[in-house]
Amino acid sequence: MFRKIAITAVLATAVFTASVVAHANVKDPDVQARMELMKKIGGATKALGDMAKSGSIDAAVVVENANALASHAGQIEAAFEKEATDPKSEAKPEIWSDKDGFLKIAAQLATAAQNLAGAPDTLPTAMGQIGGACSACHKTYRIKK
Numbered sequence: 001m002f003r004k005i006a007i008t009a010v011l012a013t014a015v016f017t018a019s020v021v022a023h024a025n026v027k028d029p030d031v032q033a034r035m036e037l038m039k040k041i042g043g044a045t046k047a048l049g050d051m052a053k054s055g056s057i058d059a060a061v062v063v064e065n066a067n068a069l070a071s072h073a074g075q076i077e078a079a080f081e082k083e084a085t086d087p088k089s090e091a092k093p094e095i096w097s098d099k100d101g102f103l104k105i106a107a108q109l110a111t112a113a114q115n116l117a118g119a120p121d122t123l124p125t126a127m128g129q130i131g132g133a134c135s136a137c138h139k140t141y142r143i144k145k
Contacts, residue, residue, distance in 0.1 A: 030084035034091065037072055037079050041109075044069040045130060048116070052127045062120035066113045069130070073110035077103055090143045102141055109133035 026032045044065045051057050083096045095102045112133060116126035 024088075026086050026088045028084045028086040028089075030079075030082050031086035031089045031091075034079045034084075035088075037075055041069060041072045041134075044072065044113075045134065048123065048130065049127055052123050057120070057123050059120040062123055063117050066117035066120070066126075070110050070113035070117060073106055073113060076106040076109075090145055092141050092143055095141045098140075102137070105133050105137045105141075109137075 026035060047065045048062065048069070051062065080091070080095055080102070109130060112126055112129035116122060116130070119126075
């Protein structure tokens with residue numbers, strides 16, 4: 001279980017760090033907005049993953065970040081409504097050709113975060129669900145850069 005939490009925390013940190021570099025020189029405002037949203041998702045996920053990894057869990061901070069994550073995940077559908085492109089974009093065309101699959105994973109992320117906000121003591125288990133949703137989405141819908 002600890003290994004799964006540690007891997008999720010490391011992945012969240014890597015995604016968050018990479019997103020800072022990826023946002024430079026983005027021309028399309030819709031792509032920039034999507035990237036900013038994903039950066040917020042990465043930040044909340046990183047905060048939760050760091051707590052889970054350390055074992056030092058502050059319920060109030062868990063609730064705050066879980067609520068932020070749920071809110072941001074709830075914005076994914078609107079952020080990806082328009083098929084905007086940019087050379088810096090990491091969005092695969094599959095987001096639009098398999099919109100239902102993409103939105104299903106976004107909903108799973110939102111649900112996992114909402115559940116965690118209601119039960120902050122479940123952080124270690126919830127990180128597996130959150131990390132699973134992130135990983136599933138990135139494997140199918142994100143270009144590796």
